[in-house]
Amino acid sequence: MGLAENQLSFDLLESWLASNPDAVGMKRNGGSVFRELALFQDYHGLPAFKNELVKLMSKIRGDKVRFDSNKLVLTAGATSANETLMFSLADPGEAFLLPTPYYPGFDRDLKWRPDVEIVPIHCSSSNGFKITMPALEEAYERAQRLNLKVKGVLVTNPSNPLGTTLTRQELNHLITFAVAKEIHIISDEIYSGTVFDSPRFISITEAVIDRNLQETDLWSRIHIVYSLSKDLGMPGFRIGMIYSNNEKAVAAATKMSSFGLISSQTQFLLANMLADTKFTSKYMKENQRRLKKRKDMLVSGLKTAGIKCLKSNAGLFCWVDMRKLLVSNTFEAEKELWKKIIFEVGLNISPGSSCHCTEPGWFRVCFANMSEETLQVSMRRIKEFVETILIIGNGCSSKQQQRSGSVIGKWVSKLSSSDPEPDR
Amino acid sequence: MKLLSTKATCNSHGQDSSYFLGWQEYEKNPYDEKKNPKGIIQMGLAENQLCFDLLESWLNKNPDAAGFKRDGQSIFRELALFQDYHGLPAFKKALVEFMSEIRGNKVTFDPNNIVLTAGATSANETLMFCLAEPGDAFLLPTPYYPGFDRDLKWRTGAEIVPILCTSSNDFQITETALEEAYKQAQKQNLRVKGVLVTNPSNPLGTTMSRNELNLLVDFTTAKNIHLISDEIYSGTVFNSPGFISIMEILKERNCSESTEVWNRVHIVYSLSKDLGLPGFRVGALYSNDDMVVAAATKMSSFGLVSSQTQYLLAAMLSDKKFTKNYISENQKRLKQRQKKLVSGLEKAGISCLKSNAGLFCWVDMRHLLCSNTFEEEIELWKKIVYDVKLNISPGSSCHCTEPGWFRVCFANMSEETLKLSMQRLKAFVDTTINVHNQSNHQSVKNSRRMSLTKWVFRLSFDDREPCGER
Numbered sequence: 001m002g003l004a005e006n007q008l009s010f011d012l013l014e015s016w017l018a019s020n021p022d023a024v025g026m027k028r029n030g031g032s033v034f035r036e037l038a039l040f041q042d043y044h045g046l047p048a049f050k051n052e053l054v055k056l057m058s059k060i061r062g063d064k065v066r067f068d069s070n071k072l073v074l075t076a077g078a079t080s081a082n083e084t085l086m087f088s089l090a091d092p093g094e095a096f097l098l099p100t101p102y103y104p105g106f107d108r109d110l111k112w113r114p115d116v117e118i119v120p121i122h123c124s125s126s127n128g129f130k131i132t133m134p135a136l137e138e139a140y141e142r143a144q145r146l147n148l149k150v151k152g153v154l155v156t157n158p159s160n161p162l163g164t165t166l167t168r169q170e171l172n173h174l175i176t177f178a179v180a181k182e183i184h185i186i187s188d189e190i191y192s193g194t195v196f197d198s199p200r201f202i203s204i205t206e207a208v209i210d211r212n213l214q215e216t217d218l219w220s221r222i223h224i225v226y227s228l229s230k231d232l233g234m235p236g237f238r239i240g241m242i243y244s245n246n247e248k249a250v251a252a253a254t255k256m257s258s259f260g261l262i263s264s265q266t267q268f269l270l271a272n273m274l275a276d277t278k279f280t281s282k283y284m285k286e287n288q289r290r291l292k293k294r295k296d297m298l299v300s301g302l303k304t305a306g307i308k309c310l311k312s313n314a315g316l317f318c319w320v321d322m323r324k325l326l327v328s329n330t331f332e333a334e335k336e337l338w339k340k341i342i343f344e345v346g347l348n349i350s351p352g353s354s355c356h357c358t359e360p361g362w363f364r365v366c367f368a369n370m371s372e373e374t375l376q377v378s379m380r381r382i383k384e385f386v387e388t389i390l391i392i393g394n395g396c397s398s399k400q401q402q403r404s405g406s407v408i409g410k411w412v413s414k415l416s417s418s419d420p421e422p423d424r
Numbered sequence: 425m426k427l428l429s430t431k432a433t434c435n436s437h438g439q440d441s442s443y444f445l446g447w448q449e450y451e452k453n454p455y456d457e458k459k460n461p462k463g464i465i466q467m468g469l470a471e472n473q474l475c476f477d478l479l480e481s482w483l484n485k486n487p488d489a490a491g492f493k494r495d496g497q498s499i500f501r502e503l504a505l506f507q508d509y510h511g512l513p514a515f516k517k518a519l520v521e522f523m524s525e526i527r528g529n530k531v532t533f534d535p536n537n538i539v540l541t542a543g544a545t546s547a548n549e550t551l552m553f554c555l556a557e558p559g560d561a562f563l564l565p566t567p568y569y570p571g572f573d574r575d576l577k578w579r580t581g582a583e584i585v586p587i588l589c590t591s592s593n594d595f596q597i598t599e600t601a602l603e604e605a606y607k608q609a610q611k612q613n614l615r616v617k618g619v620l621v622t623n624p625s626n627p628l629g630t631t632m633s634r635n636e637l638n639l640l641v642d643f644t645t646a647k648n649i650h651l652i653s654d655e656i657y658s659g660t661v662f663n664s665p666g667f668i669s670i671m672e673i674l675k676e677r678n679c680s681e682s683t684e685v686w687n688r689v690h691i692v693y694s695l696s697k698d699l700g701l702p703g704f705r706v707g708a709l710y711s712n713d714d715m716v717v718a719a720a721t722k723m724s725s726f727g728l729v730s731s732q733t734q735y736l737l738a739a740m741l742s743d744k745k746f747t748k749n750y751i752s753e754n755q756k757r758l759k760q761r762q763k764k765l766v767s768g769l770e771k772a773g774i775s776c777l778k779s780n781a782g783l784f785c786w787v788d789m790r791h792l793l794c795s796n797t798f799e800e801e802i803e804l805w806k807k808i809v810y811d812v813k814l815n816i817s818p819g820s821s822c823h824c825t826e827p828g829w830f831r832v833c834f835a836n837m838s839e840e841t842l843k844l845s846m847q848r849l850k851a852f853v854d855t856t857i858n859v860h861n862q863s864n865h866q867s868v869k870n871s872r873r874m875s876l877t878k879w880v881f882r883l884s885f886d887d888r889e890p891c892g893e894r
Contacts, residue, residue: 032480039703076726076730087429088431236731252433259545259726260727
């Protein structure tokens, strides 16, 4: 339950593939385009594919924004897009501010090779982990105290791991802040197609336009990252992209994309699929419906176990509040709880500390990468586990306590300290 | 505040060089047999277009491979989800076996030591990130592929120090040249981390001799540095002497896991040249050093090969009957084509370096230069691009130390087009020689000066697509 994959709508994709053999067989109007594709390595990307992508991005945003395919740069996944943006916007040692909790992979994608620092914007449960102006200012000041030059803010909207869309107010705080400090805003909108409930998704672009700032400097400091890994459930195909209003950034990122181009075979397949707008409309709607249903299942299952989560309207996971199951309000206790859940309950979920959350006890639990039956099994297990803890907590026989204590001891030594590959 | 990074605004991507400017001109006026018969013929693109029929025929016989099916069953779901940076096991196995086959099965490779990357471009950059700190240097024999200036230096901050090779010994690497380059690096206060060679060579089209390879092993052992062998053209060796891989040399010298040099030799490969599939972005790096493999594997996250493509090629390369036939037929056709270029050039009184591999010839046009300078080389190049209408690559763009050499590709066009290009070249050479023989030298000087001005204004410096061609 730690893998943010979308496995709910493969049947729709497979059915489309079965009806459209040319796309897979590298044919156009019955004639082979294999040769053309095999040779196509232009880092400007397959024009047909980019055209469809900007139309899709527009559709996801309720057609409230129009995108220009000349400002789109294709990359091998959003992983590559984020790293490339760092290389293009920041020099080694400079910093980006990120609201916590955030996707653990950012520590690698933004910091490793580009050598950029991440300074967290602390968000707390007191207001549903929303970004506030004081938090932004505080993060900026902290960066300055560390002698770090802040180049921008990077947000994930909808949020990973929260599963919530940024409110209009939060977007406005970001805009006001970015204008004042003259810095960039990167909005990673990789989950934009997974919004299944109100409030609706408001893109950073829409928010900037609503503030009438398209003609100002800020406009060329707005960059969006997108991918088909979550909405379409195809992380294996490595389809990511950067959208930027900044011509120079587009030019630099385009050249850098040489280091991670998308296979032309894959570009062709997806160009065809997305060109079938009847299919994509149907797909997006149905996908969202299934995600909502699945999320509701997770939420109610957790509820019967007496566990709450953050009210969410997007994403492939819930941000679950297990603070009351902690023996103490510490990250050590969170780790202990996490180990129990893995080894005793048999569920792999992601502890909040791995997402740099400032409060112990929160976990990200994914719901879209398994069958309904498996989800139900996992809910039953959690319910049993919580009941056991509550019984122990209520001071039952010491024998039971001893037993659970030794069980923990055995598994603690079995736990290896190496962290596995973080997945979104 | 400076909006963009230094990397984004500097010129280390190297795309302002003449190599890429010839591109621009071609794009404006591309040759087409029917639609634009007077257009510029592209001979600067090292693509292998000779064997698509073989690939297409295989695809037609094996629709499941592209159709996401295994034994008639759909595995679309499995592939769509597969993003493991360890790569598709079936593909890695098929790839290392293919690499072995290309080397006459004289060496075998362990699939656990191969890292898949989105093209050799990504593999080379990744190796730099793994082996060099910003400011460290790698030594490269000249002439070399212009793209290295971007791939090895741009985002990594590494430096390239050239190992100067000359026509006096057919541009072979000598011990003196290696030592000289090393000293040069030290003079510049650069720490040398290794040597990178392309074998077979781009742009020379020659395989490295056993002597050169042994020299390299001796040198890198003595200096305690890495040796990267970019063997992207290994499947294009069409004539003797055969291809000797660096791995073969290590084996011969009994350099096994117990020696230090074993861990410092790394190979780069790709299917872009041998199979002619640059669009599919299939590259790999191979290392005997577990730490390099581990680090490179994680870095490959930034440029993974599409699982759709991995699956297709796993199926294709696992078909041993197909690969055996493909390898030999590909080499046969390349040999034939190279012969046509060489004889065409000969008829024009132009010789080239004797070559046995690659998709191009290293052509000697020194006798057509008015003076032995790079300015004259560029003048000659411009004439060839604008007047003769052939886009070829000037040696200066490959960092050659001697003016007058050009790389001319032969595998990216039809036989007829190649014939036409040779006719145009002959006509040009005949004219040039006639002009030289005329007593009116003044008019020649004038026209050259005028044309100089015209061409200088015609050259634009805005960035256009170079496509990262090797």
